[in-house]
Amino acid sequence: MLLSLIPVNDTTYGFPSASEAQESSFIEEASFVQNPLNSRLGPRPTGGRTKGTSRKDALGDMPLEIQEALILEDLLFVLMGIPGTYITHVSDYLVESESIKGGKFVIANDLDASLRDLVERILPLATYYMSIASFMELRSHTDYGLVNHALCAAIRDMLKDYLTLVSQLEHAFVSSSTFSLQKMWFYVHPTLHSLSIIYALITELGRIEESEKGGSDEDEDDEEEDPEQAALNREMGLSNLKDVIKAMMADESGGIVKGGEVVTIVWERMRNNSGDPTAFQVYRTLLHRCSLPYTQMIRTWSTTGFLRDPYDELMVKESKSINRGMLEMDYIDEYWEKRYTLRDGTTASGEKRAQAGVPKPRAATNRLPGGACMPPLLEPWKHKILQSGKYLNVIREYGVDIHSANGCNEDDWVLDEEKFYKGIEDAYTYANRTLLKLVIEDQELLPRLRAMKNYFFLSQSSFLVHFLELAALELRKPSKSAPIVKLQSLLDLSLNMNFSGEEVAYKYKDDVRITLATSGLYDWLHRVINSSGVGGLSSSEDGEGGELVAGANGSATEDVERKKERDKDKDKKLTIVDTIALDFTVPFPLSLVISRKTILRYQLLFRFLLHLKHVEQSLMTMWIDHKSDAWKNPAEAWHPDFARWKRRVMLLRARMIATIQQLVSYVGGEVLDRNWATLEGKLNTVATVDQLLRDHVDYLDTCLKECMLTNARCLKTISHLLQTCYTFSQYSPMFNKQTQQVYDTCLAEQKNGNEFDIEEDRATMEKRWAFFAKFEQNFNHVFKVHLDTVQFLASSENTALLALVVRLNNIRSS
Secondary structure, three states: OOOOOOOOOOOOOOOOOOOHHHOHHHHHHOOOOOOHHHHOOOOOOOOOOOHHHHHHHHHHHOOHHHHHHHHHHHHHHHOOOOOOOOEEEOOOOOHHHHOOOOOOEEEOOOOOHHHHHHHHHHHHHHHHHHHHHHHHHHHOOHHHHHHHHHHHHHHHHHHHHHHHHHHHHHHHHHHOOOOOHHHHHHHHHHHHHHHHHHHHHHHHHHHHHHHHHHHHHHHHHHOOOOHHHHHHHHHOOOOOHHHHHHHHHHHHHOOOOOOHHHHHHHHHHHHHOOOOHHHHHHHHHHHHHHOHHHHHHHHHHHHHOOOOOOOOOOOEEEOOOOOHHHHHOOOOOHHHHHOEEEOOOEOOOOOEOOOOOOOOOOOOOOOOOHHHOOOHHHHHHHHHHHHHHHHHHHHHHHOOOOOOOOOOOHHHOOOOOHHHHHHHHHHHHHHHHHHHHHHHHHOOHHHHHHHHHHHHHOOOOHHHHHHHHHOHHHHOOEHHHOOHHHHHHHHHHHHHHOOOOOHHHHHOHHHEEEEEOOOOHHHHHHHHHHHHOHHHHHOOOOOOOOOOOOOOOOOOOOOHHHHHHHOHHHHHOOEHHHHEEEEEOOOOOHHHOOOHHHHHHHHHHHHHHHHHHHHHHHHHHHHHHOOOHHHHOOOOOOOHHHHHHHHHHHHHHHHHHHHHHHHHHHHHHHHHHHHHHHHHHHHHHOOOHHHHHHHHHHHHHHHHHHOOOOOHHHHHHHHHHHHHHHHHHHOHHHHHHHHHHHHHHHHHHHHOOOOOOOOOOHHHHHHHHHHHHHHHHHHHHHHHHHHHHHHHHHHHOOHHHHHHHHHHHHHHHO
16 A cells, blocks of 8 residues: 555544533534534633634634644645635635645644644645646546546545545544644655655646647737637638647647656656655556556557557557558558558658658657657567557458457556567567468469569560560550550460460469550659659659659659640650550559559569660661661672661661660669569568568669669660660661662662762762761760760669679670
8 A cells, every 4th residue: 555544443542422522612513423623622612703713813822732633623624625724725826727736725823833843744745635636637538548547547546545544534633632743744744755756747747738838828819819800700711720720739739748658757757766665666556557558559459450549649640541442543652651650750760751740849858749759668669569550450451350369468468567568579470470471372472573573574585575566556656645455455465475384474464454654764763863862763653654743752843834834745755665564453462562662663664674675676677677688788899888888887786786685684684683583582581571561672672773763864874875776776767768779770780781870979978978977976975975874883882783884895895
């Protein structure tokens, strides 16, 4: 028992007789069952004055024993918060404003000095009791949350001992003629210390809230509207605007002390008073009692995935606007990353997100308010608590029964005990193991990822080549008039033709579909990188595939409308091959791993590979044209200058093909295949779901980086290089026409026995050389700039590019 009680002994203290209780001086108080003073005072003169007035007037002239008896009677009332006759509240006491502070008492001036000293020692007990009682009445309101309710219940149980002590003091007072003020002090002294401990706690809680409210009341007074303005606001429908703003400011300032903040304060006081056995025991009892609702919420969340936090007291919060349906269009993983988060904004990686819902620390304590305040005992466990609930929430939404997920007894979930943390660890282990099994085994994660790799990254296979051949005419059409249905049919046809022996890929072929972006690959990547850095690849295209959205770590630097206007002409020139991409349908909960965020990365890599293969195919078509008789015949005997021109054209085409093929080989072999082997090794030994998500995203980010799609300079040079090669291939019909004309003329002259007139063709030949020189000079320049850029990146930040540097140097030297 924390509060000291008087050992009652009925043989020592006897009750007053009935005759003593009927003293004539107290006839006017016959309505009382028993007045405590009847056994202590003799007959009192009756007069026109009231009892209180006569006693107060006569206190200074009374004997010391009578003064002590009167003061003892008053103290019994005052200890219950009721002002007495000679011990009263200060003159300016206001019940409403000072009840939480306990109020101050004053003693009659004519009380004996020796008695006054003892009374002044006892009076703080009344202040503590009144303050604690007011605190319990206030904090029992529903807005203060379950933790405050449990704290008040624990304090109320402690006050039962105090009230028992007061009743025993009254019994001793009325039943013993030897009971004195000195004995009262002896009995209440230990209780005084115990109540002072509780009083210090509630004073701190109240002081924190008062410091937050300090400036708000003054601001409200300064911003009072006149009646005319208030009426105008009501007419305009703005009457509630001020209340809404005040509510938002209250949330930002912290508001009342509740939830995890209360637990933290009690724990810190227990730790700081560990040298005081009484204080330590009181605070430890309060900590266990007030943290029970808190630990119960943690237990429910960690073992079932249900978040039952009606007063926002827990460290975990839910964004109810984010639901499972968003997975189909969520390009920034909001469902997984933002549906359930920690109120303090921290993540498992140790970073703290800049979130609008994260409150500011309190100025008085530098602690986060309410549920955002993390009890120091739970700081190392907070991410496991969050993740275990998230995992179970996903499992429950999938339809798996998890009511028996954890076999821990409810009594084991007591803060600062070993079983509590073992329960958190067991809940996390169960949730993580169950979700991993569901995703990897039941949902066939690895086979689906292999299928996606085959669909999106098969740069060396015939699937992409066949599709490009079948859709060659369609791919040249403007993007805005793209026949999606026809393209999908051609894709299905090419998939059915090219997966013999690849059962895994064939199994998921129906999940692949065609989609179109609304902007070119390189322009889109440039805007993302320039607006939000490399991390902006978390930004997305919209559901149709193309509208830029600012990344989480940056904001767009240009107005959207201005950018649309600026890119209007460029978008008109986009063909289907510039915007086409693949999409992949993934069921829940596998969509957490293969999310829209990761599919976007797959699409970027696919579009890059498709562009490479498209340019390569265009150059290979040009190579086929160069195998005709007109190109094979050297014609040195008839037109040596034209023969040199043909060789230079074919040489430039060969260099371009070699460059594109080396890029394709590097991307396929050195980047995608090598990193895929690393990812497979990690997936076979992955321990947690979050690690699985990180490994998958890291694999794709590494591929994007090593494919040079995250560096603005390298992205610019490679886009210029590919555009130069493709443009050159588009002039192949003109080159063929000129070559065929010269060839036919040479054959005709030879047939007639004449020589080819070189002088007549000299002017035309100069134009041919001038036109070709532009391509050659442009390609040499772009190739050199690209090689220099790649060499710089390989030596500074991306050593994986060293393999590409070797390949490109071989082309330059040849």
